[in-house]
Amino acid sequence: MTVFIMVAGVFTGADVWQETAARLAAAGSEVHAVPLTGVDADRPAASARVGLETHIEDVIGVIDAVGAASGREIVLVGHDYGIHPVLGAADRRPQHVARIVYLDCGMPQNGVPALAAVPDQALRAQLADRAQRNEHDGELAPPSRDEWQRWGSTAGISDAALERLTALAAPQPLGTLLQPLQLTGAVAAVPTTGVLCTRNGVSVDLVQRLVDLGDPAMAALTDPQVTFFELPTGHWPMLSCPSELADVLLQAAAGEGRRLRPVGAAEPPAHLRPFPLEVPELPRDRRGHVDLYVPDAEGPRPAVVFVHGGPVPAGARPTPRDWPTLVGYARLAAAEGMVGVTLDHRLHDVGDFARAAADVAAAMELVRADPRVDADRIALWFFSGGGLLTADWLTQPPAWLRCLAASYPILSPLPNWGLNDSRFRPVRAVAHAGALPIVLLRAGRETPEIAATVEAFVTAAKDCGAHLELVDVPNGHHGFETLDAPEETRSALRHAMRSVVTRLTG
Template sequence: MTNFVLVPGMCHGGWCFEHLTRRLRDVGHTVHPLTLTGVSERRHLLQGTVNLDTHIQDVIAVLEGENLRETVLVGHSYGGMVITGAADRAPHRVDSLVYLDAVVPGDGDSCWSLVSDQERSWYADVDETGCASRPLPFFDARATAHPIASVLQPLRLAGALAHIRRRDYVYAAGWADQSPFTPTYRRLSEDPRWTTHALAAGHNLMRDAPDELARILIDVAASR
């Protein structure tokens, strides 16, 4: 069976993967849904120094603490930044990467640089602490402010992730308006190194299409 580490997007905790986690565990996989430092039930750790490096270290700490190898890292939205950095820094522990309607950064990219002005306007709406972006009104009630330094910090990669066996991109085709991830999906669809999928669901794929996502992840595991 396969080890999965699930990384949420901004303002969300590991709870957003509840249904997906259950489906993967039901077929015997080991699943670690993470909540990143400073967010949701870990919001008490929020401070101005929490950044992208902090969140990458959150993933590496689980990989090392649980002694996980041949792991599939799954990142939603902002989580694409985190899984890319973790795969670069712990190459001997990561087998595959799955991006769920997510940013796909290269060296020097930040989440801020990869999204549209609409998302940047949201990021810039910081709360009273001055160091965290407010959750959007329609988010789950458990969502909390997200450390803005994590979306501003550029990612630094030491290698080209050549060790990654499989890279999948799951695109949400059901946005109510223009998706900021459409250019990424179109570009990767033409890249033979990638396997791409389009689901008729909104950005919150884990809520809207858990069964379809589970089938994709199970296929990633079975292709080893």
């Protein structure tokens, strides 16, 4: 018999699992939704000092009670914050745990508190300040009905279910978020399954791309004991699709699911495949975090600066400015008589946009100061997650910025990025773009979550009269340069580059 022990996320207790637990039980499984001290009404805190260790002991108590009976396979399920006490408990009872299910959550590391997974960037900073002052007592008030979106996508949750979620929500003891997770490493031997909720911004393909980037920290996800599932819903699948979640948990318990491809197992990953256009083999001129590809032409030349997407893990090798796609774009610009520029910026996490923006600004100063560059004729071209970095340039376009381009960009923070109150919101910023020309390459087969941000931007641009040119790649996916039909992609790239060059030379 399979025994599911399930631990809820922040602000939520055992009741949130009710429908999923009933479906698992009907399928013949034993189910335990763990009441957490200081969160669940039937487990009040004996003191104000409730921490992560308290909740780890709550989970261990259930494991020990269940583990006393033989012939049972225990599957631990941790949603959101709940993965932290799940890992802490499994690390101390690895012999009793057959599998751990990560339900739409991150990958907590030893010594790191759950605070690191709080999606709201502003709140995370406030809590980090309290952690530095060792102020672990107290509680974090639960969200109101309209505030849940700050903690994850509510896609798929009915109005009634959202009302219920709000009514059952409880304050979260601060110590549970601020106390570091302590692991011995024993939990590493336990098989795992990740269940990703795609409407919250994460998919198996996205995780595969992160693995392909070559970050050693991601390599463990290609172990044969690691499997993945997707659910096309928001962050609370136990409320939006409890039957589907139960089905996935049963399959996970059986060891089913998709497995990731190890780096180097087959053909090169998409970001290391050749650029689809033939371009001149110009050498790079490396200046700090910037590479210039300078054409053989007289006088200072306009420049096109290509800003990679992300987040890209800090350990990724090669770094983005050496990816064939970015180098190809820069050399294509040079073939048109422009100085092509690539750069590395430090967008390693969704909390790094301000740092990445500073890196891009510093790159612009370096490029404009180069005597081979016409400092008054510059274009910026952004990709993927780097699209959020367009906000600064749209809000206050400098006179020397003659064009802004973007390929398959993300133009509004995704639900799980916690950036709702940040300045990196191009959909809002485009109203201030004025006469700045914007060239947008739109992928026809973009993921729904990213496509929604692009369409919101297009609508906002039309509403404010922005100078927007759309270059559509109807059959293109995210990262279409190396993924899709060559001729359609080549045509779109040539069209977009000519549009940018025209605005730099006109």
